[in-house]
Amino acid sequence: EAQMVESGGGLVKPGGSLRLSCEASGFSFSNAWLSWVRQAPGKGLDWVGRIRSNSDGGTADYAAAVKGRFTISRDDSKNTLFLLMDSLKVEDTALYYCTSGSLGGNYWGQGTLVTVSS
Amino acid sequence: QSVLTQPPSASGTPGQRVTISCSGSSSNIGRTTVYWFQQLPGKAPKLLIYSDNQRPSGIPDRFSGSKSGTSASLAISGLQSEDEADYYCAAWDYSLNGRGVFGGGTKLTVL
Numbered sequence: 001e002a003q004m005v006e007s008g009g010g011l012v013k014p015g016g017s018l019r020l021s022c023e024a025s026g027f028s029f030s031n032a033w034l035s036w037v038r039q040a041p042g043k044g045l046d047w048v049g050r051i052r053s054n055s056d057g058g059t060a061d062y063a064a065a066v067k068g069r070f071t072i073s074r075d076d077s078k079n080t081l082f083l084l085m086d087s088l089k090v091e092d093t094a095l096y097y098c099t100s101g102s103l104g105g106n107y108w109g110q111g112t113l114v115t116v117s118s
Numbered sequence: 119q120s121v122l123t124q125p126p127s128a129s130g131t132p133g134q135r136v137t138i139s140c141s142g143s144s145s146n147i148g149r150t151t152v153y154w155f156q157q158l159p160g161k162a163p164k165l166l167i168y169s170d171n172q173r174p175s176g177i178p179d180r181f182s183g184s185k186s187g188t189s190a191s192l193a194i195s196g197l198q199s200e201d202e203a204d205y206y207c208a209a210w211d212y213s214l215n216g217r218g219v220f221g222g223g224t225k226l227t228v229l
């Protein structure tokens with residue numbers, strides 16, 4: 001059974017950094033395009049960004065709100081997706097999901113909560 | 119304000135057919151395919167529909183998707199109490215160097 005498990009969330013001060021990880025299993029990780037989607041408390045889904053498979057270039061695209069502050073990367077040898085978040089803002093507070101596909105696919109993690117507060 | 123516009127709420131009685139709309143523009147729905155997700159309370163989203171009207175394996179045929187021009191719809195027939203959830207449409211948007219966009223979500227209540 002396919003599974004995606006996020007980790008790394010927590011409480012961080014504005015301006016701080018955090019790195020989220022997402023370990024996947026049960027599907028062809030190296031061939032998959034992957035994305036991050038977040039959900040602020042009580043709000044809707046918000047696309048953060050995606051990364052192509054390495055065979056398709058391995059490059060990433062980002063939402064305007066996070067471009068220049070967030071970096072998506074992947075380690076196919078460990079079936080792990082990363083989200084490095086710098087210069088965090090209060091408005092980045094959300095539950096962060098990793099998922100297969102560019103917008104969200106068949107596989108989703110359970111989410112990891114990031115709280116940005118002083 | 120979301121790029122894709124959904125009604126904030128919808129409702130129906132068990133057995134009824136309900137539809138949820140998703141309105142976009144020529145830079146997103148009018149140009150590419152639409153996805154629909156279901157999010158049960160306290161759970162991660164689940165893919166219901168991709169490529170406008172395709173269901174992943176395991177999704178009942180009570181759920182169907184359609185698209186016309188710059189709008190899309192999700193229809194749920196034979197409504198069941200367990201369908202009470204938030205529903206989101208999504209598409210790729212080709213403005214601003216390309217980005218993923220979601221609708222604001224529709225809360226479906228089964229009366």
